[in-house]
Amino acid sequence: MNKVILVTNDDGIHAKGILELIAVAKSFGKVLVVAPNKPQSGMGHAITIGDPLRLSRYKGFENVDAYSCSGTPVDCVKLGIFEVLKCKPDLVLSGINHGENSSTNVLYSGTMSAAIEGAMEGVPSIGFSLADFDADADFSATKKIAKDIISKVLKDGLPKHTALNVNIPKLQINEIKGIKVCTQAHAYWEDKFDSRTDQFGRPYYWLTGKFSDKDKRIDTDLYYLKMGFATVVPTHFDLTNYAVLKELNHLNNEGEF
Amino acid sequence: MNKVILVTNDDGIHAKGILELIAVAKSFGKVLVVAPNKPQSGMGHAITIGDPLRLSRYKGFENVDAYSCSGTPVDCVKLGIFEVLKCKPDLVLSGINHGENSSTNVLYSGTMSAAIEGAMEGVPSIGFSLADFDADADFSATKKIAKDIISKVLKDGLPKHTALNVNIPKLQINEIKGIKVCTQAHAYWEDKFDSRTDQFGRPYYWLTGKFSDKDKRIDTDLYYLKMGFATVVPTHFDLTNYAVLKELNHLNNEGEF
Numbered sequence: 001m002n003k004v005i006l007v008t009n010d011d012g013i014h015a016k017g018i019l020e021l022i023a024v025a026k027s028f029g030k031v032l033v034v035a036p037n038k039p040q041s042g043m044g045h046a047i048t049i050g051d052p053l054r055l056s057r058y059k060g061f062e063n064v065d066a067y068s069c070s071g072t073p074v075d076c077v078k079l080g081i082f083e084v085l086k087c088k089p090d091l092v093l094s095g096i097n098h099g100e101n102s103s104t105n106v107l108y109s110g111t112m113s114a115a116i117e118g119a120m121e122g123v124p125s126i127g128f129s130l131a132d133f134d135a136d137a138d139f140s141a142t143k144k145i146a147k148d149i150i151s152k153v154l155k156d157g158l159p160k161h162t163a164l165n166v167n168i169p170k171l172q173i174n175e176i177k178g179i180k181v182c183t184q185a186h187a188y189w190e191d192k193f194d195s196r197t198d199q200f201g202r203p204y205y206w207l208t209g210k211f212s213d214k215d216k217r218i219d220t221d222l223y224y225l226k227m228g229f230a231t232v233v234p235t236h237f238d239l240t241n242y243a244v245l246k247e248l249n250h251l252n253n254e255g256e257f
Numbered sequence: 258m259n260k261v262i263l264v265t266n267d268d269g270i271h272a273k274g275i276l277e278l279i280a281v282a283k284s285f286g287k288v289l290v291v292a293p294n295k296p297q298s299g300m301g302h303a304i305t306i307g308d309p310l311r312l313s314r315y316k317g318f319e320n321v322d323a324y325s326c327s328g329t330p331v332d333c334v335k336l337g338i339f340e341v342l343k344c345k346p347d348l349v350l351s352g353i354n355h356g357e358n359s360s361t362n363v364l365y366s367g368t369m370s371a372a373i374e375g376a377m378e379g380v381p382s383i384g385f386s387l388a389d390f391d392a393d394a395d396f397s398a399t400k401k402i403a404k405d406i407i408s409k410v411l412k413d414g415l416p417k418h419t420a421l422n423v424n425i426p427k428l429q430i431n432e433i434k435g436i437k438v439c440t441q442a443h444a445y446w447e448d449k450f451d452s453r454t455d456q457f458g459r460p461y462y463w464l465t466g467k468f469s470d471k472d473k474r475i476d477t478d479l480y481y482l483k484m485g486f487a488t489v490v491p492t493h494f495d496l497t498n499y500a501v502l503k504e505l506n507h508l509n510n511e512g513e514f
Binding site: 104202233242 | 296298299300301302303304305306307309310311312329331332335336338339340361363364365370373377378398401402405406409413415416418419421422430431433434435436437438439440441443445448449450452453459460461462463464466489490491492493494495496497498499500501502504505506507508509510511512513514
């Protein structure tokens with residue numbers, strides 16, 4: 001196959017995870033990398049509109065066209081498509097993220113927002129995340145799973161405007177039970193702030209907290225990850241809560257102002 | 258009524274829109290403001306995790322407890338709830354945004370991401386946006402509509418984990434046809450980059466482009482806004498594309514690695 005594949009991430013162009021994803025992507029075609037020049041975790045779907053963006057040639061990957069970018073992961077996808085390629089690639093890949101992006105973490109995740117941006121541009125897109133924050137994490141199982149999923153997606157395509165959110169548990173490949181297509185768990189952060197005082201006596205705050213899964217359903221990504229599966233959630237960007245449209249009829253108002 | 262209402266925005270604490278929203282909110286109870294100390298448009302659901310956050314008392318609003326925050330709109334909601342109030346408010350309000358947040362703009366919008374974060378915390382939440390970018394925009398019609406919607410939401414509540422995305426056309430109140438509960442249009446940015454060269458001969462890029470509405474449905478926010486209605490889209494944060502789950506069955510794999 002000789003596909004054109006745009007690769008980005010949110011941990012930054014120097015992270016091990018993107019190097020591993022590029023190695024997988026190269027077996028499917030021509031790879032272009034546009035990735036942030038610094039860590040951009042937690043940037044969600046942020047774009048840069050009040051400042052100009054910079055792109056610099058990056059020589060760190062063997063036989064791969066690559067650019068580091070001053071912006072967010074979503075900026076990288078936009079620049080990759082509209083400024084560097086000047087056409088749509090066959091696939092957008094994002095990751096491999098150092099850390100899980102299951103459940104509602106998908107909203108904060110720069111990795112998944114880049115994949116969702118790819119889907120908005122009409123390109124089949126996949127975000128990969130490994131449940132291991134270690135900068136030197138072992139990506140060998142993740143690479144096998146990524147290869148399996150990418151080859152199927154390139155063969156069969158994806159439903160329009162859908163990005164896959166793929167999460168892989170921190171296990172060896174022979175310990176992983178399989179791959180499950182499933183739904184986003186309704187779990188949340190119970191946030192806390194670690195309040196400290198600087199050298200001038202002024203307070204500052206670190207966001208902290210613990211993740212709380214109270215979702216009792218058994219078809220969610222968190223459920224299957226705990227069981228030892230890699231999970232695939234088809235993700236879209238229509239946030240309309242269709243189920244409650246009728247319930248809100250009383251808000252309709254025919255101009256009684 | 259004596260409700261506790263947390264107010265934030267993405268245009269920054271000095272914007273006219275938040276001052277106007279505070280004026281509306283004050284008629285319903287006790288208002289706490291935690292808002293960004295600088296413009297944060299386009300920040301989406303970004304949170305600050307690699308840097309500490311700062312909160313400073315802000316004295317610019319009469320008889321209102323207010324803090325300016327160094328972080329994003331979502332940071333402001335988290336800090337407001339978990340550090341300042343230390344309990345859940347009755348309502349989170351975000352805006353009034355200087356500029357429309359209809360259709361897929363909801364993903365890039367700091368205003369709406371703050372409201373969605375409120376919904377994630379289990380608090381009824383509403384984001385308001387006026388289709389006028391002018392820093393001195395006329396918010397009089399928007400304030401009347403906001404008052405109408407807020408009073409109904411405080412009376413009847415909102416479905417769990419749902420935030421309302423309210424957009425108001427740039428019209429006088431007597432020209433506005435009414436309020437419509439509707440769906441998020443599937444429209445997109447056709448992005449372009451304005452490429453320039455700095456004083457050292459190095460390129461830089463401004464994100465630009467035009468918004469393209471090819472959605473033919475007649476129940477969308479863009480459709481009703483063009484007709485002269487204010488629009489209300491119930492918005493949630495489950496990005497699962499349930500409609501395609503079965504279609505992706507072939508990605509399931511029972512451990513054939």
